[in-house]
Amino acid sequence: MDLLPILATLKRHKTAAGLIVLQVALTCAIVCNALFLISQRLERINEPSGLVDDELVVVSVVGVGPSQNADAQTRTDLQALRAVPGVQQLSVINQLPFGRSFSMSTMRTQADRNAPGVGVASYNASEGWLQALGLRLVAGRDFEASEYLDNSTLEQSETGKVTALVINKALAERLFPGADAVGQTLYGISDEPTRIVGVVERLVTPHPGGSDDMNVYSMLLPVRESFRGGAYVLRTEPGRREAVLKAAIAALDQTGPGRILRQQQLFSEMRSAYYAQDRNMVHLLVGVCLALMVVTAFGIVGLASFWVQQRTRMIGTRRALGATRGQILRYFQAENLLLSGLGIVIGMAAAYGISLLLMQNYEMPRLPWSYLPVGALVLCALGQLAVLAPARRAAALPPVAALRG
16 A cells, blocks of 8 residues: 555644544553553462462450460360361461561571571461461471470570471572572571471462562471460361351350450451452553543544545545545555554653653562563554544445545
């Protein structure tokens, strides 16, 4: 197709053509960055925790007044909870992923306190934690019975020594790249070294999703928390979470009257609540993208319809000289392709500029190049679809009627 007549026509309508180009460029720039932000949020929302999310329930209570023996009360609670129908395994954990608390330690491979360390989320877990949480060991072993100690005993100890710990794979690769982490020692819990006895495939931190080290690395210590410092985590049979949760609350009420229920929740609900803001952001960005694309599409339709009306006589002349309907249709599509293409080129440059601004002001990663052709294809397809109806209407004009018009 000869593009010179199209360029000549566009030259006579610079303002209208320029507005469409700017509209396409703005939409392209925003859509490219929005698609990237949406993909990041979705990746964060769907990040696996390493736990069996859909089989866990969490219950915690808080005592009213001082407790004579919180450890003994906790053992009584655990015994009662094990008897609840549908409970497969349970443990007491000081904190959980997607929870409100966040306990961490700075771990080092050297005894020197001034040596560089890594911020690591610290989970205290009682017996049964591995099966209760559904974590998968990829190296080493579970804690032995002799390695567990009560947190109350640990706090009264002069050394505060913990003999064993299990770390997640991310921390093992960070501290011991290319080497076996099992058997290595770390410093940071106390002045004494702590030996790594196992590595789990995956265990997210209480607040996963951030870019800081402390949001990536985690470890488990064989420390029994009492009901005052931890929460009961119960792994249930499939489909019995709600019934188990209700029965567990009743069981705790029987074993320790006078306590207040602090938390009763499905673990999946904790996860859902943690990512509520991310889901809202995804919905907002999708809405913005759709709104921009609809406005752009209507702009193209309106301009194309106006030009068809303005060029009725030209269309009739071309048809009278032998132009087919297909040629008329392709004329308007090519015209739109030129405008959209120019807008997309400007829009991709603007998208990259917006990405740089977001990097500088909000510490966001750079927009990957792969999103630019995706945005270009979306806008190009949108332009062709939007111009299709006016172009078909122009192609359907009878030559005589068009000449009279």
